[in-house]
Amino acid sequence: MAYKITSKCISCKLCLSACPTGAIKIVDGLHWIDPNLCTNCDGTAYSVPQCAAGCPTCDGCIKERGDYWESWFATYNKLVTKLTKKEEYWDNWFNFYSQKFSEQIQKHQTSGIEA
Ligand code: SF4
Ligand code: SF4
Incomplete structure (x- = not known):
């Protein structure tokens, strides 16, 4: 399951450059994570998802709940x-x-x- 950006996002843009796969984009002025590009940071140099780790809000960036x-x-x-x-x-x-x-x-x- 990919990460997703919620309505708690304050558009600080920190996660844009933090994402190692370039999955975070701005669409219609809102931050959005492309689920096809998000790897949960698996297979990268990072042991924790960089978007969630660096987000200044509590739950601006969370893991999508899976079925x-x-x-x-x-x-x-x-x-x-x-x-x-x-x-x-x-x-x-x-x-x-x-x-x-x-x-x-x-x-x-x-x-x-x-x-
Ligand atoms: S979990 Fe990692 S790969 Fe997915 S959007 Fe966040 S920083 Fe990018
Ligand atoms: S780091 Fe958090 S608050 Fe900042 S743009 Fe990304 S999701 Fe939004």
Whole structure:
């Protein structure tokens, strides 16, 4: 979700030069963030969004609220990508699980013989 400028903006223009992607523009006299250019400052030298960090108002520049399911699927896809990139993950999981399972069966059978 991109950042957006709200009605609390006092048009100080500080964010215009602070934005590393040139996403902030003035349209019809109002500051506006182009959502196609805003990267939330990810992949830049900055660890925090520069527009919000430098804004002299409390909430003149805020993160746009995302759709619940859109964020849910974004998180889900990120996690699944991480899992599927580790090719041996499921093999290791299966080996560990089957080993524990056979240990349990063996233990059960041994205790049955002794009884
Ligand atoms: S979050 Fe970063 S990239 Fe997006 S508008 Fe603000 S300064 Fe620009
Ligand atoms: S820094 Fe804040 S108050 Fe200044 S122009 Fe940008 S959004 Fe508006």
